[in-house]
Amino acid sequence: MTTPSEPTTPGWTAPAQPAVGGAPQPDPDGTGGDPGTAAGGRPVPPPYGGAPTSPGITPVGAGGGWGPGYTSPVTAPPAPGGPSGPSGSVPGYPGPDPSGGMPRPPAYGFAPPAPRPGIIPLRPLGLGEILDGAFRAIRANPRVMFGLSAVVVAVAVTIQAVLQWYVGGLVAGQIGEVSASLDPTGELGFAETLGPALASVVTAPLIAIATTVLTGLLIVSVSRSVIGQRIPVGEVWSQSWRRVLLLLVFSFVTTVLVLVAWGAWVGLLVVLGESEQWGLLAAVGLLGGLGLLVATVWFLVRILLIPPALVLEGTSVGTALRRGWRLTRGSFWRLLGIYLLTSIMVAIVAQIIITPAALISAFVLQDPLLTSFGGLALSSIANAIAYTLTTSFMAAVIALLYIDVRMRREGLDVELTRAAGETV
Numbered sequence: 001m002t003t004p005s006e007p008t009t010p011g012w013t014a015p016a017q018p019a020v021g022g023a024p025q026p027d028p029d030g031t032g033g034d035p036g037t038a039a040g041g042r043p044v045p046p047p048y049g050g051a052p053t054s055p056g057i058t059p060v061g062a063g064g065g066w067g068p069g070y071t072s073p074v075t076a077p078p079a080p081g082g083p084s085g086p087s088g089s090v091p092g093y094p095g096p097d098p099s100g101g102m103p104r105p106p107a108y109g110f111a112p113p114a115p116r117p118g119i120i121p122l123r124p125l126g127l128g129e130i131l132d133g134a135f136r137a138i139r140a141n142p143r144v145m146f147g148l149s150a151v152v153v154a155v156a157v158t159i160q161a162v163l164q165w166y167v168g169g170l171v172a173g174q175i176g177e178v179s180a181s182l183d184p185t186g187e188l189g190f191a192e193t194l195g196p197a198l199a200s201v202v203t204a205p206l207i208a209i210a211t212t213v214l215t216g217l218l219i220v221s222v223s224r225s226v227i228g229q230r231i232p233v234g235e236v237w238s239q240s241w242r243r244v245l246l247l248l249v250f251s252f253v254t255t256v257l258v259l260v261a262w263g264a265w266v267g268l269l270v271v272l273g274e275s276e277q278w279g280l281l282a283a284v285g286l287l288g289g290l291g292l293l294v295a296t297v298w299f300l301v302r303i304l305l306i307p308p309a310l311v312l313e314g315t316s317v318g319t320a321l322r323r324g325w326r327l328t329r330g331s332f333w334r335l336l337g338i339y340l341l342t343s344i345m346v347a348i349v350a351q352i353i354i355t356p357a358a359l360i361s362a363f364v365l366q367d368p369l370l371t372s373f374g375g376l377a378l379s380s381i382a383n384a385i386a387y388t389l390t391t392s393f394m395a396a397v398i399a400l401l402y403i404d405v406r407m408r409r410e411g412l413d414v415e416l417t418r419a420a421g422e423t424v
Contacts, residue, residue, distance in 0.1 A: 114413070117228035117420035122413040125404045127338060134396035137222045141230050144221040145396070148233060149214055149388040156210035157387065161380045163206070164370060205255045211391050212251035216244050216311045218395035219402075223312055226403060227420040243311045250310065250317075254303060258296055265292050301336045302328050308402035327405050335401060342397045346390035353389075357382035 114123035119136035121129065138145045220240050224231045265288055272281040306324030313320060328335055357378050362368040367375035406412035 115417050118226045122417050124408045130400045133400050134393050137225045137396040138392055140225040141221045144233050144236055145392045148217050149392045152210055152214045153384050153387040157380050157384045161376050165376055208255050209251045213244055213247050214391050215395040215398055216247040216307045219308045219311050219399040222396050222399035227416055240311055246317055247307055305402045308399055331405055346394055350386040350390050353386040354382045
């Protein structure tokens with residue numbers, strides 16, 4: 001009968017396990033006869049870096065990011081067995097220690113700390129580590145994180161200002177009449193809020209598309225910062241602009257789907273109101289709106305990891321869509337909680353910057369509807385600053401969520417450790 005392996009202690013060697021026929025069988029990795037697992041149950045790479053491959057990820061330099069055969073522009077001594085090591089090793093990086101792969105943890109269950117070549121430890125992450133890693137990603141490469149953000153956001157905010165100017169000029173009279181009927185005395189401040197609210201509704205899809213595209217660009221920088229590398233702005237663009245075009249289409253299609261769903265709901269409410277079916281109107285307004293809100297949140301979380309999969313893995317569009325959808329399966333609630341918390345944080349930061357500008361425009365420039373050049377210019381500058389800061393942070397969080405899910409489910413931390421030139 002096979003006996004469980006004894007814990008490894010200094011100066012003591014566990015007895016060999018007898019086989020069925022009585023001959024002792026070696027236990028090279030101290031796992032009790034299963035050479036593919038460590039004490040914690042996670043897969044460990046065989047000697048010379050033959051780690052089990054996980055689907056997806058091709059080199060960033062070849063149109064993607066990580067995966068089997070991860071390649072980085074940084075060169076390191078080759079692994080034993082040739083310029084690229086034996087089968088399963090990472091080209092350009094030395095494989096793990098050939099004496100046994102991962103070192104055994106010390107006695108009494110105290111595992112060695114995970115390697116940290118970059119902004120995060122290479123192991124499954126907690127909430128605090130994800131948020132801290134996002135700040136570290138921005139500090140590690142501010143020229144990319146803030147520089148690219150500023151360019152993309154400036155273009156989006158300029159288009160937003162033009163649309164706001166045009167729409168505000170068309171509906172300024174109607175907004176004044178509506179605010180006068182709702183707030184004859186002006187004490188409630190409807191005139192100061194209806195204009196900016198309408199402009200936000202009109203330009204929200206544009207900002208959402210720009211945010212998704214910018215997230216795809218910044219994910220490349222965050223992925224390099226994880227393994228302690230810094231990538232310049234030109235290299236980010238040259239390696240990911242084709243994928244950014246795909247992201248633009250993806251973001252446009254998903255935005256249209258969400259808008260069509262909500263537009264159908266609003267249209268149904270209008271029809272029911274015109275036919276004076278008040279009971280049905282109330283039911284559709286409350287229950288239908290709540291159900292649609294839940295469905296929208298569910299849909300947005302399920303597609304959350306598609307942009308990093310599309311940019312980093314270098315696969316076809318269909319494969320990236322299926323891949324990102326599958327990665328969120330089983331991690332929905334965790335992704336939802338972190339994403340909502342981060343969204344609340346960035347919304348608060350954005351309002352701290354945008355609200356003073358709106359108040360100055362309303363009470364100092366006497367332009368609550370943001371129809372004058374001064375009001376639009378002030379609002380656009382505030383929006384550009386707010387979106388640059390918040391989009392950079394949100395992009396880093398999404399990238400780290402993608403990396404965390406893959407480390408939990410596919411052992412990506414082993415591949416990243418080898419890519420960083422470290423041994424686990």
